[in-house]
Every structure is written in structure tokens, then in C-alpha cells.
Amino acid sequence: MNTERLRYLINRYSIAEITPAERQELYALMAEPGFAASVTEDMKDSFFSMQEHPEWNNELAEKYWTAIKQVLQTEEPVRTKIHFLRRPWIKYAAAILLITGISTYLWNKNTSERSETVWVQPIKKDIPPGGQRALLTLADGSTIVLDSAANGQLAMQGNSKVIKLDDGQLIYSEGQPIPSHGGVVSPNGETGVGSVQRLTTNTMSTPRGGQYQLTLSDGTKVWLNAASSITYPTAFTANNRTVQIKGEAYFEVSQNKLKPFIVKSGDNEITVLGTSFNINAYGDEPVFKTSLIEGAIKVNNKIIQPGQAYVSGKIINTNIQQDIAWKNGGFDFTDITIAEAARQISRWYDVEIQFDGPAPQVKITGGFHRSVTLQGLLKGIDGEFAHFRLVGKVLHIKALS
Structure with a gap:
């Protein structure tokens, strides 16, 4: 496998400048048996900044599951609760969240525990990270x-x-x-x-x-x-x-x-x-x-x-x-309320928070890389049922009865 070509394609993907033809070439390379062995440290880091793309669906995520797991050097089963900064979870969690764009699906797929999902009302205009x-x-x-x-x-x-x-x-x-x-x-x-x-x-x-x-x-x-x-x-x-x-x-x-x-x-x-x-x-x-x-x-x-x-x-x-997750490039929402998480979200994504009704008090869980977009983060939060709606620079949060 041409390592330099792979590095080029990964970098193009990570800065959202990859062409459709190059994207298909990257997908094909990822499917090859030698993909995991060809990925270098700098390529692994580039995965963290990859944005969601419509073609990254559940089927593709399953197809590349084994390769990604080998790249990130973990044989552990996926767990619902993510302790974001306890290696090797940090690279694993960030890569899955950012590459596949189906965070909740993957976190819940391989756990026997049932967890509730925060349903996100579609955000037409996403907010980039800080x-x-x-x-x-x-x-x-x-x-x-x-x-x-x-x-x-x-x-x-x-x-x-x-x-x-x-x-x-x-x-x-x-x-x-x-x-x-x-x-x-x-x-x-x-x-x-x-x-x-x-x-x-x-x-x-x-x-x-x-x-x-x-x-x-x-x-x-x-x-x-x-x-x-x-x-x-x-x-x-x-x-x-x-x-x-x-x-x-x-x-x-x-x-x-x-x-x-x-x-x-x-x-x-x-x-x-x-x-x-x-x-x-x-x-x-x-x-x-x-x-x-x-x-x-x-x-x-x-x-x-x-x-x-x-x-x-x-x-x-x-x-x-958890206290220093921000310094290490992450959010650690382990066992905190949506209101507590919302204050961190507000500061990083420069949005105002408005609760439409009482602030949800049920605690949530989840670990996320700070390079994910606002919509990408909200889709992965796991806890009390709630609606998220972005109006301009105001994020409305409403608990569901």
C-alpha cells in the first residue's frame, strides 16, 4: 500500500477538501487487508478532525470496524459509558465518534445495558468547534x-x-x-x-x-x-x-x-x-x-x-x-446533568443556552473530542430524553415528558 498516498487522502478528508473520487479511493484503501498496518501515528491523529459525511452510514461503519479497531490497538468491547481520558479509550472513542458519525449506534450496539437516547431535532446550520x-x-x-x-x-x-x-x-x-x-x-x-x-x-x-x-x-x-x-x-x-x-x-x-x-x-x-x-x-x-x-x-x-x-x-x-478533559482536548460528561454539560457546550461552541421549560435533571454520560461539531456532539449524548433546536446562536433544550 502506498503510505504517502494514504496520508494525503486522510489529510484531504480531515480538512474537508477531498474530492468524491478521492473519497472513494480512500474507502477502497481502508477496505484492503494491509490498511491497519500502513497507518502511521500522524495519520491516526488526522482521524480526530474528520467531519461527518452522509456516506458514512451504519453499513460502512461495520465494514471498517475491524480495521479501525486494529489501528487504535484495542480489543476491548465497546461500552456505553466512556471514560474519555483513560487510554486506550481516548483514541478509540474519538475516532468512532468522528469517523463514523453514528456514535450512539456504535456505543449501544455492543452493550447489554439499555440506555436512553437524546433525540436531536435536525440542525440545519451546524456550529463548528472552538x-x-x-x-x-x-x-x-x-x-x-x-x-x-x-x-x-x-x-x-x-x-x-x-x-x-x-x-x-x-x-x-x-x-x-x-x-x-x-x-x-x-x-x-x-x-x-x-x-x-x-x-x-x-x-x-x-x-x-x-x-x-x-x-x-x-x-x-x-x-x-x-x-x-x-x-x-x-x-x-x-x-x-x-x-x-x-x-x-x-x-x-x-x-x-x-x-x-x-x-x-x-x-x-x-x-x-x-x-x-x-x-x-x-x-x-x-x-x-x-x-x-x-x-x-x-x-x-x-x-x-x-x-x-x-x-x-x-x-x-x-x-x-474529568476535571482536566478540556485541557486534553475532550469533553467528559460522565454522571453530570444536561444543564452542567450545557454550560461547557455554550462556552466552547459560542452559543447561548435556553431551556424551554424546566432544565432536565437526569444525569447523562459520554466522552467526546472537542473537534467534533455541535450537531455531532449532541447526537452522541446519552441520558434523559430531550429536544435540541438551534435558532441562530441560541440552543434550545426541551425535556420530553
Whole structure:
């Protein structure tokens, strides 16, 4: 089998530019015995972005079932409840949802347990998923639209270069030491020979339907979820490293025992030395939640251990995989209500949610890749009977009696 040709066809399919003739050629290659062995890692990843196509029906899904299972290296039976981030389920679940376009059919086909299905009223105009979108506000108040900015150095802030990498993420890299004698600082925080360094702060904010990755000047990595913001110094010159967030962010903090890392969100304060944790501080969520993946943190003077979360004053055990599903490119709707899932859907697909009548309270289940379209996601939700109807940018949800 011509691996390069297969890669070309898969990539064409994944960006929705494949011709009818090329699509038939791809289907024929997938049916060949050597298909699974010819698929490389980069080809597997391309499957995740494939959009639904009318020709992907149940018959085709059955035909390619064995090949897909071999590609994703799983011999496990399909289960209704998907723990999205517990490998090998992540690649398996995403591929089936995105390639076949018949998620509920496949999840329920091989389970002995009967589960109810959410019936989706046809959406004439589908909503694409979110992506890498963010706005950077510099020290002088000027802004840079990061998703459309060219790669390379974008600005000089204080003593730090602001650089956009080829993969889209933003990093701050400290330059040469600045002399401490004489000089002035320009209004936008830029410095030069004979100048003195001053504290400059930047703010990165994501819109609804956007997310972004940032590396601070100390090496700390930050993933910012949709409708969120983080304000931070361009260089950490004080005896601590303090940032402020709104919305949701995941941190991998660079260790520095002499400079504790502090995150402030509203009235809450999280102190760490070096660890990984997630903060959910959306204004429309009923609780403030900080989940610890590894290391140790102190939230409002309470010590949190890995696998635990601080939830509005209480320490509880938490499902870490579910808490950070967004950071790993997924939705994990295990054992949550449609109302809870709707808030995540609203932020990622930039739609307003309106419940026509009481909000459904029965819990749902399901795991989905964030690259699926809105209609693709709704078709796979499994739980209480409900109608979904999209009017403009408003998603109406109505429980069925």
C-alpha cells in the first residue's frame, strides 16, 4: 500500500477538501487487508478532525470496524459509558465518534445495558468547534489578536521577548540583563540601553469558542480554557510569582522554592511551589473548584493532596480525568446533568443556552473530542430524553415528558 498516498487522502478528508473520487479511493484503501498496518501515528491523529459525511452510514461503519479497531490497538468491547481520558479509550472513542458519525449506534450496539437516547431535532446550520483563539493585551493597553498574528517575536515587554511559536502557543523569554543605572522606561514598557526595569503586566484572554497555551517567563505552562483570562507579570522580579485568573486554567508550575507561585481568583488564593493543578472559576458555575493533579497546593490556607479538589471551602476527592478533559482536548460528561454539560457546550461552541421549560435533571454520560461539531456532539449524548433546536446562536433544550 502506498503510505504517502494514504496520508494525503486522510489529510484531504480531515480538512474537508477531498474530492468524491478521492473519497472513494480512500474507502477502497481502508477496505484492503494491509490498511491497519500502513497507518502511521500522524495519520491516526488526522482521524480526530474528520467531519461527518452522509456516506458514512451504519453499513460502512461495520465494514471498517475491524480495521479501525486494529489501528487504535484495542480489543476491548465497546461500552456505553466512556471514560474519555483513560487510554486506550481516548483514541478509540474519538475516532468512532468522528469517523463514523453514528456514535450512539456504535456505543449501544455492543452493550447489554439499555440506555436512553437524546433525540436531536435536525440542525440545519451546524456550529463548528472552538479553536486556538486569544487576545493579548500589552502593558500600554494595545492588543494583539494571537490567532491571526504571524509567528515569531511579537513584542518586547520589559525585559521579556513575547514570542509566538509555530504551534501557536505564546512564550515569554527573558532577554539580556538590564543596567540598573539611569534611563527611563517608555510608556509601553519597552526598555533600552541605560534604562531601568519596571514591573510590566500583560493579560491574555480567550473568547467563547477559544483556548490558548502560554509559557510564562519562569517556564510555568498555562492552558487557558474558553471565556477565560490570565493577568501576569512579564518577568517575575518580586519574592513571589503572582498571577490572576478568571474562568478556567490548567497550570504546570516551574519549581522555585524561593519564589512561591500564587494564583488569585476573586477572593480565592492558591499557593504552590511546583505542581500541576486546574482552576475552574467561571462566574456561571455554582462553585469555585481547584483540582490537584500532582504536588501540593494550599487553597485559602487549606492543604490539598493529589486527587483532591477544593470546592467552595471543602476538600473532596475528585475525578481528575474529568476535571482536566478540556485541557486534553475532550469533553467528559460522565454522571453530570444536561444543564452542567450545557454550560461547557455554550462556552466552547459560542452559543447561548435556553431551556424551554424546566432544565432536565437526569444525569447523562459520554466522552467526546472537542473537534467534533455541535450537531455531532449532541447526537452522541446519552441520558434523559430531550429536544435540541438551534435558532441562530441560541440552543434550545426541551425535556420530553
